Amino acid sequence: MRERRARAGAGAGRGPGPGPGPGLGRGPGLGRRFGWLWAAYGTSALGTWLAFGALPLIAIQVLDAGPARVAALSSVGAAVGAVVAVPLGPWVEFRRKRPVLIGLDLARCAALLTIPVAYALGVLTFVQLLLVSVVVAAADIGFRAASGAYLKTLLPAGDLLVANARFESTAWTTTIVGPPLGGVAIGLLGPVATVVADAVSYLLSALGIRAIGNGDGSGEARPVRRAEDARMRAGDLLDGWRYILADPTLRPLFLHTAVFNGLVMATEPLLAVLMLGRLGFTPWQYGFAFAVPAIGGLVGARLARPLAARFGQHRVLAGSGALRALWPLGLVFLGPGTGGLLLVMGVELGLIFCCAVFNPLSATCRLERTPADRVARTLTAWSVTTKATIALLTAVWGVLGTLLGPRTALGVAGLLVLATPLLLPRRAAALPVEPGTEPGAEPGTEPSAEPGAAHDPAPGRT
Numbered sequence: 109m110r111e112r113r114a115r116a117g118a119g120a121g122r123g124p125g126p127g128p129g130p131g132l133g134r135g136p137g138l139g140r141r142f143g144w145l146w147a148a149y150g151t152s153a154l155g156t157w158l159a160f161g162a163l164p165l166i167a168i169q170v171l172d173a174g175p176a177r178v179a180a181l182s183s184v185g186a187a188v189g190a191v192v193a194v195p196l197g198p199w200v201e202f203r204r205k206r207p208v209l210i211g212l213d214l215a216r217c218a219a220l221l222t223i224p225v226a227y228a229l230g231v232l233t234f235v236q237l238l239l240v241s242v243v244v245a246a247a248d249i250g251f252r253a254a255s256g257a258y259l260k261t262l263l264p265a266g267d268l269l270v271a272n273a274r275f276e277s278t279a280w281t282t283t284i285v286g287p288p289l290g291g292v293a294i295g296l297l298g299p300v301a302t303v304v305a306d307a308v309s310y311l312l313s314a315l316g317i318r319a320i321g322n323g324d325g326s327g328e329a330r331p332v333r334r335a336e337d338a339r340m341r342a343g344d345l346l347d348g349w350r351y352i353l354a355d356p357t358l359r360p361l362f363l364h365t366a367v368f369n370g371l372v373m374a375t376e377p378l379l380a381v382l383m384l385g386r387l388g389f390t391p392w393q394y395g396f397a398f399a400v401p402a403i404g405g406l407v408g409a410r411l412a413r414p415l416a417a418r419f420g421q422h423r424v425l426a427g428s429g430a431l432r433a434l435w436p437l438g439l440v441f442l443g444p445g446t447g448g449l450l451l452v453m454g455v456e457l458g459l460i461f462c463c464a465v466f467n468p469l470s471a472t473c474r475l476e477r478t479p480a481d482r483v484a485r486t487l488t489a490w491s492v493t494t495k496a497t498i499a500l501l502t503a504v505w506g507v508l509g510t511l512l513g514p515r516t517a518l519g520v521a522g523l524l525v526l527a528t529p530l531l532l533p534r535r536a537a538a539l540p541v542e543p544g545t546e547p548g549a550e551p552g553t554e555p556s557a558e559p560g561a562a563h564d565p566a567p568g569r570t
Contacts, residue, residue: 138267138274141320145255145262146271148316150278152213155309157286158293158302163223163237165299170227171234183499185238189245190495196250197348197488201481205258206317212251213314219243220307224300249491257483260475268475269421272468273412280405280464287399348489351482357533358477358486361470364429364531366493370501371528372436372459375521378505378514379439383452386514387444397449401456408464416469422535425469430529432462437522440515 138146167173167181200208219240226232263271293302352358383389383397415424438455442448478486508517 138263138271141262142267142271144316144320145259146274146278148213148313149255149275150282151316152309152313153279153282154286155306155312157282158290158309159299159306160287160290162290162294162299162302162306163241165294166223166227166232166303167234167237169299170232171237173234177234181234181237181241183502185241186245186495187499189242190249190492192242192246193249193488194345194492196246197253197485198345200250200254200257200484200488205254205261205484206320208254209251209258209317210314212247212254213310213317216244216247216251217307217310217314219247220303220310223303227300245495249488249495252491253484253487256471256475256487257480260478260480260483265476269413269416269468269472272471273409275471276409276412276464276468277406280402280409280460283405284399284402287395347482348485348487349493351478351486352489355477358474360531360533361473362490362493364528365470365490366497367531368429368433368525368528369494370497371521371525373498374501374505375436375439375518377502378509378517379442379452381509382442382514382518383448387442387448389444389449393449397452398456401453401460404457404461405464408461409468412465412468415465421469421473422533425466425473426529426532428462428466428469429532432459432466433525433528435459435462436525437519440519440522442515 164178164181167178171177173181222236223232223240226236259268259271290302290305293305352362380394383394384391389397412424419427435455435458438451442451474486474490475483505517505521508520512520
């Protein structure tokens with residue numbers, strides 16, 4: 109259930125303009141190219157959820173791994189992957205994004221396929237599982253950075269919120285559908301089969317992104333890098349953080365997102381210990397308590413754009429960000445039996461609904477406020493910080509849970525979460541002007557030197 113709660117808190121911010129403003133443009137039709145990108149996202153997301161928990165199961169069932177190794181597979185792999193991904197931001201920034209997206213999809217596909225091959229040959233090891241988890245985690249961060257930058261060139265600013273709301277709805281749909289189907293597949297065919305399904309989903313995603321093509325006669329512009337900056341320097345690794353911390357809207361949104369996500373995710377192991385241990389809930393009840401509330405994610409994602417159109421993006425962002433902080437403290441009152449189960453479901457439903465409204469607005473804000481030539485570095489810095497904060501606070505709350513007990517540690521986290529709205533942007537600052545913008549030209553890009561290549565239409569995170 110850890111990934112389901114991570115999805116709830118995964119708001120990747122940006123700061124909205126006043127009133128309805130940008131991000132509230134056209135409705136349904138976003139074009140063929142976005143359609144392929146959306147289909148690629150949905151396919152890979154479904155594959156990921158089909159294989160939910162497959163690597164730990166393989167470690168347990170095939171390699172007889174104990175608790176320490178299984179925990180390392182989940183935490184160390186993600187943490188090392190985040191460190192490995194730090195240089196990806198500057199590297200992705202100055203390359204065409206569509207080939208990068210295809211390459212990262214194929215890299216994840218190839219890494220995952222090594223598992224069934226090694227299993228069939230009888231040479232699968234725990235080290236291999238750990239390396240695969242590192243590669244996939246790093247590629248995930250790079251893919252998010254490249255896809256956010258690509259989306260900004262694919263659509264005009266007025267369509268970004270519509271697109272991000274669709275991604276959010278798709279994410280919650282696959283969250284609801286994928287794990288049950290994956291559980292059946294694991295029961296019938298074993299966890300290695302779902303890893304194959306996940307790998308195939310990345311291959312299909314790569315094919316979908318390739319199908320975007322240039323069918324309308326436009327091509328992705330080649331990002332510009334000055335000759336003196338042609339070689340990556342150590343300082344380039346910090347560019348994403350520098351830009352976020354200098355922006356009056358992104359800075360508080362960044363801090364709010366990192367702290368909120370970290371505190372919410374830090375309580376997940378404590379909640380599992382409390383429910384499955386002291387309160388005597390069965391595993392199916394534990395799973396049920398988090399599966400049903402995911403429907404709130406679908407509803408919230410569908411309402412994000414209408415609410416922003418009526419009340420203004422900044423107001424809805426701040427309101428949903430504040431409301432989502434009210435729910436985690438309710439877990440302190442968790443008790444046994446049906447009442448306790450309903451309490452958890454109610455808390456998770458409210459939390460997920462508010463997060464599903466917040467996430468697409470936050471994602472749209474971040475893309476709107478970031479110049480085209482800084483998007484990949486900014487998104488990489490955002491993802492790396494979020495993952496590192498979750499890892500750190502999970503370790504801290506593990507110690508607190510041991511010293512104070514899980515219920516008291518849940519209460520401490522809930523009280524701190526109540527303070528996170530103070531980190532939200534107080535007002536909607538004016539959108540920054542992107543340097544080098546000319547009418548009809550994409551900021552930070554220049555025409556390709558290749559014969560016949562042309563620009564995408566100049567456009568406007570998740």
